[in-house]
Amino acid sequence: MATTRRMLLKTAAGVAAASTLLSRESQAAAPKPGGAPSLRSLSYCMLRSGDALGLGVRQGSRIIDVARAGKLLRVKVPETTDDVIAGRDLAGLEKVLAAPPKDALLDESAAKFGPCLTRPEKIIMLGFNYRKHALETGTPIPKAPVLFNKYNNALSGHGGTVKLPVKVAKKFDYEIELQVIIGKTAREVSEAEALDYVFGYATGNDFSARDLQFRDGKASQFMLGKTTDGFLPIGPYLVGAGQVGDPQKLAVECRVNGEKRQSSNTSDMIFSCAQIISYCSQYFTLRPGDLISTGTPEGVIVGKPEAQQVWLKPGDQIACSVEKLGELRFDLA
Numbered sequence: 001m002a003t004t005r006r007m008l009l010k011t012a013a014g015v016a017a018a019s020t021l022l023s024r025e026s027q028a029a030a031p032k033p034g035g036a037p038s039l040r041s042l043s044y045c046m047l048r049s050g051d052a053l054g055l056g057v058r059q060g061s062r063i064i065d066v067a068r069a070g071k072l073l074r075v076k077v078p079e080t081t082d083d084v085i086a087g088r089d090l091a092g093l094e095k096v097l098a099a100p101p102k103d104a105l106l107d108e109s110a111a112k113f114g115p116c117l118t119r120p121e122k123i124i125m126l127g128f129n130y131r132k133h134a135l136e137t138g139t140p141i142p143k144a145p146v147l148f149n150k151y152n153n154a155l156s157g158h159g160g161t162v163k164l165p166v167k168v169a170k171k172f173d174y175e176i177e178l179q180v181i182i183g184k185t186a187r188e189v190s191e192a193e194a195l196d197y198v199f200g201y202a203t204g205n206d207f208s209a210r211d212l213q214f215r216d217g218k219a220s221q222f223m224l225g226k227t228t229d230g231f232l233p234i235g236p237y238l239v240g241a242g243q244v245g246d247p248q249k250l251a252v253e254c255r256v257n258g259e260k261r262q263s264s265n266t267s268d269m270i271f272s273c274a275q276i277i278s279y280c281s282q283y284f285t286l287r288p289g290d291l292i293s294t295g296t297p298e299g300v301i302v303g304k305p306e307a308q309q310v311w312l313k314p315g316d317q318i319a320c321s322v323e324k325l326g327e328l329r330f331d332l333a
Helices: 005-026 066-073 081-086 090-098 131-136 191-197 222-226 273-283
Strands: 043-049 052-059 062-065 105-107 123-127 146-150 160-162 176-182 198-205 238-240 251-256 259-265 291-293 317-322 326-332
Touching (some): 043 062, 043 081, 123 222
Antiparallel strands (some): 062 105, 176 198, 251 259, 317 326
16 A cells, blocks of 8 residues: 555654653653753652642752642642652643742641652552561561552551551551652563662551451451551652662661661562562553552561560550651551
8 A cells, every 4th residue: 555645644643642652651750851850859748738738849958839839830730749750740840840939938847748649559568578577477488579458548648647446456566668659650571670660769657457467367367457547657758769779778767656666678678679560560560659568677566476565556656767768757546
């Protein structure tokens, strides 16, 4: 069949459309030209005002209230971290970052935070991914990542309160964990390229009700013991991957009422972040904004001898930190 001008134009339009889609999908992970900051070099949060949440970007000890800045500059801006990862309204965000109005700057100490990610399609959890944690619980070292899930109802933020479901459970436990946030679609990726698909990282806590988790046998009810409302605090910041570097060299720590309970390093992981991403992507597609919680180190209550197990209770204060990502604090009620 002879090629006509109409066919060439149609083909060119299709290529252009496909190119635009690919660009939008990858631009959140790609460096910005011309000296503008890469989206993966910034720290984001979700600012809470009453029941509403809005995007914030940290600059030193201050936070840009992006929604307010957008109104003052009369530009459309991303509403959430999920929007940034998806590549929505980035032109407006760049204008805000280039010249943030003074009236849109908030002192970090005065900020109120929501969860630093609000709409992940998937929340993927790992069990027994630190060698010393597997040993303390008497679990054989896994030959492959042990996966389970949480849902968006479990997300909660820095400075918040987790209401314990005391009518159905009594044995509440902490689990400091490094959170990995996917930045672009990943399917059957190799370990070597896996970290290129990461948008950023965050501090998180895989909070658990152990009596529900172990109700019908050894760890047979992962979902039931871990999906209560608020049982996945994350934040305060989603820190771009460009600020973190190697995720396998990060100190992690958890404190209860000021007492250190967990102190380790991501170097003790059985499966690295790259291995986890690659492994998951062989079985299902990872989407921008998907969250992977990479497991907890030793020091959890369930790993102690039964006589030493003093479970968490209303009124306790939890503080978690991952090196370079900041401290996550929340109270129990």
